[in-house]
Amino acid sequence: MNKINADRLIVEYQQKIFGFAMSKMRDVDNAEELASNIVLEVYKSFLKSDNIANIEGYVYRIASNVYARFIDRKMANQHIDIMKIEYPVSESGFDCIESGETYRKLRREIGMLSNRQRAITYMKYYKDMSVMEIAKELNISVGTVKWHLSDIRSGLKEKIDMVKNGNLSVNPVYFVSMGHSGSPGKSGDTKDMFDSRLKQNIAWSCYYQARTVTEIAKELEVPIAYIEGELRKLVEWGYIDQIDNSKNPKYLTNMYITDVREDFSEELKIKKDVADFLCENLFKDMFDKFDKADDNWGMICPNNDKNYLKYNLIMMTLISLGDDWENWEEFAVKRPDGGHFIAYANVTDDCTKKKLDDKYKGCGYMFDQVWRDNRQVLQSIQYNCMYSGRSIDWRNNNPDDWEDLYSYISNGCEKDKISVNSFSNLSAKGYVADGKNQITLINVKDGNLVGTINNFVKTHMQIPEFVLEEGKRTDERFYKANRHKYPKHLEKLVRYNNSNSFTWGENIPFIVERMLEVRMLKPLTDKQKKAVFTVVAINGEE
Incomplete structure (x- = not known):
């Protein structure tokens, strides 16, 4: 893109970028710092790119990634649980900030529930299960389910519309056991690699179908910046395959994951x-x-x-x-640390x-x-x-x-x-x-x-x-x-x-x-x- 067009677009999107920053930050100083970082990244990207089909989605994606890195630095590299990441990546643009904020509020409320209440929330509002079905699945009484639902409704304030979404964003999986067939390397085996729930969900998200990093991020509702590093490591160590060499390649998990939610x-x-x-x-x-x-x-x-x-x-x-x-x-896959094995895992979820x-x-x-x-x-x-x-x-x-x-x-x-x-x-x-x-x-x-x-x-x-x-x-x-x-x-x-x-x-x-x-x-x-x-x-x- 030539400089004239880049300058024009930056002026056009400056206010939207600042609005985005204000919606994410709790004070003006941090919002201004975030907005300036986003503007710089967007401008550099404009100068390097041609034929951008969706300018608004393109800018919004950059803004989301810059925000993710900004938060990462602010958190001083603390571990971030998948259930506690509040802001989804979206291609829909800045007009969805309001609805995004509503959804953010809902996810924040859900994240504060106990594991059992989160499971009941998911079953009731996302899977449309009856009270009787929830009670049977969780092996608790119908009365207990009703009590929890009453408490949950009070906390979530049902005026917030619950939007249907992908399972992994609200009900992430976890590996209940992990192992290998062969020789572990100096760094260990499957259990040592998949030491976070985020890595486990990345592998599961591209197990049945190949996905790009953007698609994985959308499935998990986790900013791309959090996905890229973990995905790169899983590819390097042979748990996930990059199946093409395009600019936005797809990835496919090659390890043997058994879903224990199936009937065995x-x-x-x-x-x-x-x-x-x-x-x-x-x-x-x-x-x-x-x-x-x-x-x-x-x-x-x-x-x-x-x-x-x-x-x-x-x-x-x-x-x-x-x-x-x-x-x-x-x-069997040869790993960078000398390991040579087939990786295994069993997967389930909180519900x-x-x-x-x-x-x-x-x-x-x-x-x-x-x-x-x-x-x-x-x-x-x-x-x-x-x-x-x-x-x-x-x-x-x-x-x-x-x-x-x-x-x-x-x-x-x-x-x-x-x-x-x-x-x-x-x-x-x-x-x-x-x-x-x-x-x-x-x-x-x-x-x-x-x-x-x-x-x-x-x-x-x-x-x-x-x-x-x-x-x-x-x-x-x-x-x-x-x-x-x-x-x-x-x-x-x-x-x-x-x-x-x-x-x-x-x-x-x-x-x-x-x-x-x-x-x-x-x-x-x-x-x-x-x-x-x-x-x-x-x-x-x-």
């Missing part, structure tokens, strides 16, 4: 069917053979407790039923009760190893669930634990031959108790430790072919039950995540639950729970 009753039924099938058609025969084995198939534990070893045998059996690591490579049964949750197979003189001397495998006495978090599986355990075992299990800190750590974890190693060991001489663990069951008995065939049929059941719950662009990843279902660690609590019901297993002691579902293959003698 069919998946739960299938997992229980898997437990029943494997108990009857695989483990019954396996346990019978194992009971007759004097050497416990080479597995060593305190007192050679066969019941305790059977718990670990369940984990080893599932691992032996298949290996799909090669296909994993197709979907919905979680529908996944947390009692079955687990932390999938965790492998670790110890090396000495360029030779692998220890390989570990561990799974955490409700039947293990450990935190269900991969961080609980610390590489230092296995270094300490190797030192302890290789020194004849004598605590005086390792450091006090190492022995204290092993004792605190429960891996050593009463002066004895509690971890299940497999001694390997001149062998492949990883191969020993992955193929442990196959070396002692043949897996029936009909069991493997049933596994393939079960994969299809899982896929058909779940494929509609995920976006189209993740179809191949959905297929991958619903394959090799008999090998899943998440089957373990279902199988154990069933075995305890039919008395194929006896309950573990508290001491055994600390070390169960942990097997170590080690080079050399015990």
Whole structure:
């Protein structure tokens, strides 16, 4: 744009810009400072741009972005919760300031409500749910809902017209759990990256359809200035893909997000069917053979407790039923900090009760190893669930634990031959108790430790072919039950995540639950729970 036209437009919009600034600030000094910043940015932008289709929307967008940066500086980089950001980005222009102020007032009032009242507000005014439906969804009485609505109406003053809007702007989601399949980097994994609700909502907003940064900002009703930096980081670390190179590119989330607000009753039924099938058609025969084995198939534990070893045998059996690591490579993302994994998260919102049964949750197979003189001397495998006495978090599986355990075992299990800190750590974890190693060991001489663990069951008995065939049929059941719950662009990843279902660690609590019901297993002691579902293959003698 030439300077003459730029000067003309600046004069034309000066008063509107100052009016915008006054509507946002509580005093003239701050309004004047904000207005001067906006004028400068608009003028510079005019000189660089040609053929602006909507001048008013263009100026208003710049004004909104400058305002967002202005507030950010005033807040001295304090954390800003998504529910507390008051001013939406709009392309509609300055004529909507009045209605915007009305909506700002409403959002400010909503933000001051309790979580329960905010949920009731959303359900009543945005989803048009009845009092009875709200009571059922939140598991509270009808009378309680009515009481809250009365209190809410008094606070919000219903003369303010409630305007329908996108779900995320009023009822933002949050990740109820996060994880990974693969190796976390130096900075951690999904949970460490998505450390704010704003990041979580950005990822969710462009999960089912590609969106520009402007569209994301509109969906969340958060100024673009707050979105851009977070989005850039999520793209850099491989959680969101930029799908084109235009001036205003679109973005699409590539991580595997499960909406726990969906109905997962069919998946739960299938997992229980898997437990029943494997108990009857695989483990019954396996346990019978194992009971007759004097050497416990080479597995060593305190007192050679066969019941305790059977718990670990369940984990080893599932691992032996298949290996799909090669296909994993197709979907795993390499992160800037050295991490290499598929990112997972479960999503819900304040208005919905979680529908996944947390009692079955687990932390999938965790492998670790110890090396000495360029030779692998220890390989570990561990799974955490409700039947293990450990935190269900991969961080609980610390590489230092296995270094300490190797030192302890290789020194004849004598605590005086390792450091006090190492022995204290092993004792605190429960891996050593009463002066004895509690971890299940497999001694390997001149062998492949990883191969020993992955193929442990196959070396002692043949897996029936009909069991493997049933596994393939079960994969299809899982896929058909779940494929509609995920976006189209993740179809191949959905297929991958619903394959090799008999090998899943998440089957373990279902199988154990069933075995305890039919008395194929006896309950573990508290001491055994600390070390169960942990097997170590080690080079050399015990």
